[in-house]
Amino acid sequence: MWLVAALLFALSSGAISLDKLNMCMDAKHHKVEPGPEGQLYRQCAPWKENACCTANTSEEAHDDHSYLYNFNWNHCGTMSSQCKRHFVQDTCFYECSPHLGPWIQKVDQSWRKERILDVPLCKEDCELWWNDCKNDLTCKTNWHTGWNWATGANECPSDSQCKKWTEFFPTPKDMCEKIWSNSYLHTDLDKTSGRCMQMWFTGPNPNKKVAEYYLQNAQQRHSFAPITLFLLAVSTFFVIMV
Numbered sequence: 001m002w003l004v005a006a007l008l009f010a011l012s013s014g015a016i017s018l019d020k021l022n023m024c025m026d027a028k029h030h031k032v033e034p035g036p037e038g039q040l041y042r043q044c045a046p047w048k049e050n051a052c053c054t055a056n057t058s059e060e061a062h063d064d065h066s067y068l069y070n071f072n073w074n075h076c077g078t079m080s081s082q083c084k085r086h087f088v089q090d091t092c093f094y095e096c097s098p099h100l101g102p103w104i105q106k107v108d109q110s111w112r113k114e115r116i117l118d119v120p121l122c123k124e125d126c127e128l129w130w131n132d133c134k135n136d137l138t139c140k141t142n143w144h145t146g147w148n149w150a151t152g153a154n155e156c157p158s159d160s161q162c163k164k165w166t167e168f169f170p171t172p173k174d175m176c177e178k179i180w181s182n183s184y185l186h187t188d189l190d191k192t193s194g195r196c197m198q199m200w201f202t203g204p205n206p207n208k209k210v211a212e213y214y215l216q217n218a219q220q221r222h223s224f225a226p227i228t229l230f231l232l233a234v235s236t237f238f239v240i241m242v
């Protein structure tokens with residue numbers, strides 16, 4: 001009897017972390033479930049073993065004014081290619097990653113039901129991104145809101161001015177945290193730490209272990225799946241019976 005109870009407890013706690021460890025957020029272009037995508041395009045290819053993005057999304061992620069968000073990177077003149085590659089990678093990471101579970105939050109927005117909040121980004125990824133963009137121009141600190149969408153693509157609002165990147169983002173931390181309204185958290189952790197998420201990687205996805213670490217060690221709000229509740233109820237019943 002105790003064995004059965006213990007087994008059910010183990011199963012139910014496993015169910016808690018399993019769905020958080022391998023899942024897709026409920027957003028504009030994400031698949032319902034992660035899975036293999038053999039045809040992922042260029043910078044999104046690292047996710048091909050297990051992805052929340054389709055091949056179509058991965059290709060669109062590389063285009064200006066793509067149908068994904070119709071986002072205009074060139075709102076203060078043409079964005080340099082060395083800077084833009086980081087935004088492409090950021091798009092791949094956001095659209096394709098199946099291991100963002102610990103940081104997914106419900107949100108009341110017209111274009112998505114869930115978002116990411118405070119994903120701990122590895123220091124190298126944030127600093128390289130900022131370094132490669134610091135000579136570009138922009139007109140805003142938060143790129144999620146406040147644009148003029150009158151033409152169908154985002155343009156600088158009339159009360160703003162194009163200025164050096166560093167006027168809006170003095171440090172890498174300012175950029176990584178503020179640009180997408182705290183989707184990312186700047187950390188002092190490097191890629192070897194196993195405690196931060198990597199936007200750029202080759203080979204097996206290193207972020208699964210990181211998500212696993214945060215699921216087990218950080219206080220996260222668990223969203224109990226129905227199956228989990230069922231297993232917990234059954235195991236509690238067994239414990240009471242014996």
Ligand SMILES: *[C@@H]1O[C@H](CO)[C@@H](O)[C@H](O)[C@H]1NC(C)=O
Pocket residue numbers: 056057059060067
């Ligand atoms: C992706 O799908 C959209 C919508 O179906 C389509 O308009 C677009 O052309 C496709 N893009 C590519 C690169 O296949």
